[in-house]
Amino acid sequence: MRDSQILKRIKSGDETALDYIYKKNYKMMTRMVINNSGTEDEAKDIYQEAILIFWQRSKEKDFVLTSKISTFIYSICQNLWRKELERKARHSGEMKDGKEMNDFDKKERAEIINQCISSLGDTCRKVLMYYYFDNMSMQDIAKKMGFANSDTAKTKKYKCKKELDKLIKSKYKATDFLD
Amino acid sequence: MNKDFDVNHIEAYLLDKLSREDKIAFQQLIEKDPILKHEIQFQHEIIEAICLQRKMELKDRLTKLDIQPASYSYWSRLALFGSAMVVLWVGTWLVWPETDSSTEPMPRISLVDPRGILQLSEPPILAMPKSINGAMKSAPRSIQLVQKPKVKGDYNSSSETLSLQSSARQLHQAEETTNADESPVDNKQIYATKLENIRSAKKPDLALPMSAKEEDAVKGLVDGSQEINLEDLAAKNKPSYQYINGDLFLYNHVSQGEVLDLEINGQEKSFSIL
Numbered sequence: 094m095r096d097s098q099i100l101k102r103i104k105s106g107d108e109t110a111l112d113y114i115y116k117k118n119y120k121m122m123t124r125m126v127i128n129n130s131g132t133e134d135e136a137k138d139i140y141q142e143a144i145l146i147f148w149q150r151s152k153e154k155d156f157v158l159t160s161k162i163s164t165f166i167y168s169i170c171q172n173l174w175r176k177e178l179e180r181k182a183r184h185s186g187e188m189k190d191g192k193e194m195n196d197f198d199k200k201e202r203a204e205i206i207n208q209c210i211s212s213l214g215d216t217c218r219k220v221l222m223y224y225y226f227d228n229m230s231m232q233d234i235a236k237k238m239g240f241a242n243s244d245t246a247k248t249k250k251y252k253c254k255k256e257l258d259k260l261i262k263s264k265y266k267a268t269d270f271l272d
Numbered sequence: 273m274n275k276d277f278d279v280n281h282i283e284a285y286l287l288d289k290l291s292r293e294d295k296i297a298f299q300q301l302i303e304k305d306p307i308l309k310h311e312i313q314f315q316h317e318i319i320e321a322i323c324l325q326r327k328m329e330l331k332d333r334l335t336k337l338d339i340q341p342a343s344y345s346y347w348s349r350l351a352l353f354g355s356a357m358v359v360l361w362v363g364t365w366l367v368w369p370e371t372d373s374s375t376e377p378m379p380r381i382s383l384v385d386p387r388g389i390l391q392l393s394e395p396p397i398l399a400m401p402k403s404i405n406g407a408m409k410s411a412p413r414s415i416q417l418v419q420k421p422k423v424k425g426d427y428n429s430s431s432e433t434l435s436l437q438s439s440a441r442q443l444h445q446a447e448e449t450t451n452a453d454e455s456p457v458d459n460k461q462i463y464a465t466k467l468e469n470i471r472s473a474k475k476p477d478l479a480l481p482m483s484a485k486e487e488d489a490v491k492g493l494v495d496g497s498q499e500i501n502l503e504d505l506a507a508k509n510k511p512s513y514q515y516i517n518g519d520l521f522l523y524n525h526v527s528q529g530e531v532l533d534l535e536i537n538g539q540e541k542s543f544s545i546l
Contacts, residue, residue, distance in 0.1 A: 111330070112337055119339045141331050148330070199317075206321040218325075225287075225319050226326035257318065 096162045103151050106229055106237050115144055118163050122170050129174060139177065143169035152228040202265075209260045217253035224250050278308065282315050 094113060102110035119140065126136035143166050150156055158165060210218060220238065223229045231243035231250070240246045284290050285298050302309050533542050 108330075108333065112334070115334050116337055116339055137335075141334055144334070145327055145330055202317060203321055203324075206318055207325060210322060210325055221322050222326035222329075226323040258315075261314075261318065 096158070099162060100151060100158060103148060104233075106152075106223065106227060106233055111144065111148055114162055114166070115140075118166060121163065122167060125167065125170060126174050130178075131174065135177070139170055139173050140166075142173055149226065149228055205264055206261055209257060209264070212260065213253065213257060216249070217256065220246065220250050221253055221257070278311070279315075282308075282312050283319075286312065286316055286319060 094110075099110050099114055122140040122143070123133065123136035126139050127133065131139070146169050147162070147166050151158075210221075213221075216238065220234060223234050223237065224231075229237070231246040234250070235241070235243050235246040238246065238249075240249065281290075281298065285295065290298060302312060533540060535541075
């Protein structure tokens with residue numbers, strides 16, 4: 094499959110195209126990390142992060158690929174691994190107590206939000222994910238979800254978001270989000 | 273304050289979809305309104321959580337794909353090693369083809385003369401001579417020698433060859449006789465010029481001083497009256513190799529190029545160089 098064909102399918106939200114490039118470039122990308130003092134698991138994490146960054150970026154309107162897909166993903170992997178190595182070197186010591194407490198609260202809030210997202214219907218969850226993470230347009234969401242048109246998708250997204258906000262706020266008061 | 277407008281505006285601000293001016297104005301509004309500020313933080317955490325869940329879903333999907341690990345397995349290393357051995361063997365076979373049953377070491381291949389490897393009837397003399405006398409000072413250290421193939425009639429019977437050979441001999445003699453009565457510079461210049469002309473494929477300048485024997489040989493080769501049987505020459509002058517000052521030289525009267533006359537172990541011999 095050519096890069097142009099893969100890119101077209103990724104822009105339309107076809108996840109099988111993502112599987113294809115993941116399998117095709119797995120060894121090359123992970124070996125780069127392994128050969129630079131990384132483990133197999135770390136290499137897999139870095140590669141998955143990189144490929145998801147590509148997945149998101151490719152759907153932007155002004156995105157133009159000037160190299161091969163593998164070259165692009167390879168450069169992302171390199172940057173991510175370099176940052177990870179720098180982070181490891183920096184955070185070799187223990188964290189302070191104050192900072193730990195703040196992270197714990199944030200984690201607790203995130204856990205509650207995750208539960209509320211999971212409790213939404215499948216359609217609502219997908220629409221919100223395609224809009225916020227996949228950066229898909231309303232037209233592409235309508236096509237993928239089988240809606241009549243982009244306006245239907247837009248209305249559906251608005252209603253799903255409102256329902257989620259209400260669900261989360263019912264579990265917490267507004268003041269709970271104050272630091 | 274229109275709440276709906278705020279939610280849309282908040283989302284546009286968080287997703288970086290506002291223009292530069294609108295963004296600055298909205299930031300000023302945020303600074304003034306603490307409730308708006310907290311609403312923005314709340315929306316930010318929701319969007320972050322949605323993105324994280326989607327990311328986990330996709331990662332889970334990719335992890336479940338059937339892929340071989342990237343680290344080199346035993347069999348892949350064995351396959352790599354085997355491939356390397358095959359390539360090495362093929363390369364050796366191409367560069368060094370099989371010889372006769374006799375255990376003759378092969379001479380070096382000259383990159384200048386691509387006419388192939390020759391098999392010598394005699395093995396080269398590999399032992400270093402104990403005493404070495406000779407004008408080796410002028411010879412370069414890294415010299416590659418080539419012997420012309422033993423093919424009858426395949427001899428380049430150019431008139432330039434003999435002239436070149438004799439001119440080079442004379443040039444070398446001129447270099448050695450630094451204390452001669454005649455001006456060494458003059459002799460050297462003359463023969464250097466003659467050599468240069470021949471090398472640049474110009475006609476040998478017969479006006480320059482040449483011995484009568486040389487002239488006859490040149491004329492004979494030009495008009496075809498004189499033939500040279502390479503096999504006879506080869507039979508008379510069997511090639512052999514000798515180490516001199518650590519370099520391997522071909523001792524051969526049948527040669528092209530410059531010739532060095534050297535005295536080795538009391539014997540005077542002619543060596544060809546390229």
